[in-house]
Amino acid sequence: SQTIHQWPATLVQPVGSPLSLECTVEGTSNPNLYWYRQAAGRGLQLLFYSVGIGQISSEVPQNLSASRPQDRQFILSSKKLLLSDSGFYLCAWSLMLEAFFGQGTRLTVV
Amino acid sequence: AQTVTQSQPEMSVQEAETVTLSCTYDTSESDYYLFWYKQPPSRQMILVIRQEAYKQQNATENRFSVNFQKAAKSFSLKISDSQLGDAAMYFCAHYTGANSKLTFGKGITLSVRP
Numbered sequence: 001s002q003t004i005h006q007w008p009a010t011l012v013q014p015v016g017s018p019l020s021l022e023c024t025v026e027g028t029s030n031p032n033l034y035w036y037r038q039a040a041g042r043g044l045q046l047l048f049y050s051v052g053i054g055q056i057s058s059e060v061p062q063n064l065s066a067s068r069p070q071d072r073q074f075i076l077s078s079k080k081l082l083l084s085d086s087g088f089y090l091c092a093w094s095l096m097l098e099a100f101f102g103q104g105t106r107l108t109v110v
Numbered sequence: 111a112q113t114v115t116q117s118q119p120e121m122s123v124q125e126a127e128t129v130t131l132s133c134t135y136d137t138s139e140s141d142y143y144l145f146w147y148k149q150p151p152s153r154q155m156i157l158v159i160r161q162e163a164y165k166q167q168n169a170t171e172n173r174f175s176v177n178f179q180k181a182a183k184s185f186s187l188k189i190s191d192s193q194l195g196d197a198a199m200y201f202c203a204h205y206t207g208a209n210s211k212l213t214f215g216k217g218i219t220l221s222v223r224p
Contacts, residue, residue, distance in 0.1 A: 032210045043116075043216030044201060051210045088153065092212070094205070097143065099212055101155035 003027060006091045006102025013109055019064075019078035021105050023091030026072065031093040033074040035066055038088040038104075050074060081109045112137040114204050116215035123192045124223050130177075131187045131218050133202030142206040144178065146187045149199040149217070158200070161185065189220075197222045 006023045013019060025031050035047040046059045048066035056066050063082055067075045074091060086109045091102040113136045123129035135144065146158040161169045161178050168176050173193075177186045189196055202215040 032212070034212055036214070044214035046211070046213055049211060057209075057211070090155070092155070094210075094212055097160060098157050099145070099147075099155075099203075099205075104153050 004091065004093055004100055004102045006105060008105060009103060011105060011107045013081050013107065015083055015109055016080050019076070019081050019085070019107070021076040021089055021091075021107075023074045023076075023102055024072055025074075025093045028072070028093070028095065030071060031095060033068060034092040034094070034099070035074065035076045036090045036092065038090060040087070044090065047076070083109050085109050112139070112142075112204055112206060112211060112213050114202050114213050114215035116202055116218050118218050119216070120219045120221070122221045122223060123189070123196075125192055125194060127192055128188060128190045129192055129220065131189070131200055131202075131220065133185045133187070133215055135183050135185060135202070135204045137183070137204060137206060139206040139208050141208070142204060144176075144185045145203040145205070146174070146176070146185075147201045147203060147214075148196075149201065151198075155201075159187065192222050194222050194224060196220060 003026045034049045036044040038044050049057050050068045065077050089105045092099045115134045142163045144161045148156045148158050159169050159171045159174050161176055168178050173190045175188045199217045199219050201217045205212045
């Protein structure tokens with residue numbers, strides 16, 4: 001069966017520090033992969049998505065970046081965190097008919 | 111560009127009653143999929159129902175059904191016989207195979223009154 005792992009579950013980072021959130025998928029090949037951010041009480045904002053290794057589409061600019069070094073690995077990064085980067089980050093994978101989500105990472109930038 | 115709009119931020123329904131959650135979308139694609147996802151306080155995303163755009167028949171899953179109006183680009187979710195466990199945030203979503211982009215609306219918070 002397919003599973004998705006996302007870690008860490010909770011993260012507190014100071015302003016200006018780097019960020020690396022990792023997501024891996026098991027049990028499927030060549031999935032579409034997505035990173036979303038959910039601010040408190042708000043909707044899911046699509047940040048990045050990828051249809052294959054090294055292929056990244058960006059929906060939001062600036063402070064965040066994403067990479068897909070392996071077929072089933074998706075990484076969200078930042079070189080210098082801002083206070084506005086705080087939120088709940090969700091990784092997801094899909095094969096068109098359904099999307100499966102990780103447990104999410106609650107990031108607090110202090 | 112594809113967009114999903116959920117204009118109602120909150121709704122409330124009496125237990126055992128029926129409630130309809132609204133969603134509109136915009137897309138230039140003819141082949142796409144629409145979804146409703148539920149997010150309870152645990153934050154886990156749960157697929158509620160799915161509709162393929164090429165199907166004219168509205169999807170139904172037990173107490174959940176949709177009203178898919180393709181020409182109007184409308185995709186509403188009807189919850190019948192509402193239960194306390196239905197209280198959650200509900201997201202409407204659109205997927206197109208043309209670019210593999212999965213876009214969500216802002217969500218609506220549904221509360222169920224006992």
